Amino acid sequence: MNALDERIVRATQAGLPLVAEPYKAIAASLGIEHSEVLSRLEAMLADGRIRRIGAVPNHYALGYTANAMSVWDVADHTVDELGAQVGALAFVTHCYRRPRRLPDWPYNLFAMVHGASRTDTALKIEIIRTALGLAVRASDVLYSTRILKKTGLRID
Numbered sequence: 001m002n003a004l005d006e007r008i009v010r011a012t013q014a015g016l017p018l019v020a021e022p023y024k025a026i027a028a029s030l031g032i033e034h035s036e037v038l039s040r041l042e043a044m045l046a047d048g049r050i051r052r053i054g055a056v057p058n059h060y061a062l063g064y065t066a067n068a069m070s071v072w073d074v075a076d077h078t079v080d081e082l083g084a085q086v087g088a089l090a091f092v093t094h095c096y097r098r099p100r101r102l103p104d105w106p107y108n109l110f111a112m113v114h115g116a117s118r119t120d121t122a123l124k125i126e127i128i129r130t131a132l133g134l135a136v137r138a139s140d141v142l143y144s145t146r147i148l149k150k151t152g153l154r155i156d
Contacts, residue, residue, distance in 0.1 A: 001049060004032070006155065008040050009050070013154055060147060064114035067144035068121040070128055071107035073100075073137040079109050085131055086111045091124050106138055118143065 001009070007030055016022035023041075027034040044050045059067055074082050079097050086109070087095035094112035111128055115121035125141060 001044075004036075005040055005044060005049070008037060009044075010155055012041075012053075058147070059114045063116055066115045066118045066121045068113050068115070068118075068125065069142045069144075070111045070113065070125045070139065071142065072109040072111070072128075072132060072139045073106040074109050074132065074135045075137075076108060078135055082132055082135055083109055086128055089124075089127065089131070092128070107140065 008026070011026050011030060017025040019025050021034075023037050024034045027037045030037070041050070041053065045053070059065075072082075083095055083097055086092055089111075091113055092111050093114060094110070096110055097108055098110055100106055100108050113121050113124045113128075115124060121141075121143075129136060129139065
């Protein structure tokens with residue numbers, strides 16, 4: 001990573017400025033052109049030095065206080081196809097395959113849902129159950145009990 005790319009990462013790693021044109025604000029703070037910030041970020045995304053740029057909402061502040069990770073035991077040869085179907089549901093914010101930890105943890109498909117209440121999330125989880133149908137061998141739901149600080153890599 002060259003010095004300019006490092007400066008851009010440092011300027012953005014704690015979040016983008018909450019202004020109408022955040023990349024222009026970052027450019028101004030670094031004394032470079034807006035187009036240079038955009039082109040450097042695009043290059044870092046393209047070559048994998050950064051994986052994504054995205055919003056990380058505080059679900060609690062938005063009124064979603066029942067945050068549930070649904071976990072599913074489905075056949076390994078179907079997990080990718082089923083995961084794609086579940087991940088396409090509008091209310092699923094994260095969906096991914098994880099290794100089983102037998103004998104205690106048979107689950108290999110995880111899907112995160114958020115709701116205003118546990119009743120709300122339970123209804124959404126039932127929609128997932130219906131979508132998975134007979135493929136479900138076992139399932140469980142893990143509710144969040146507190147917010148953990150979510151951050152990516154930080155350059156100090």
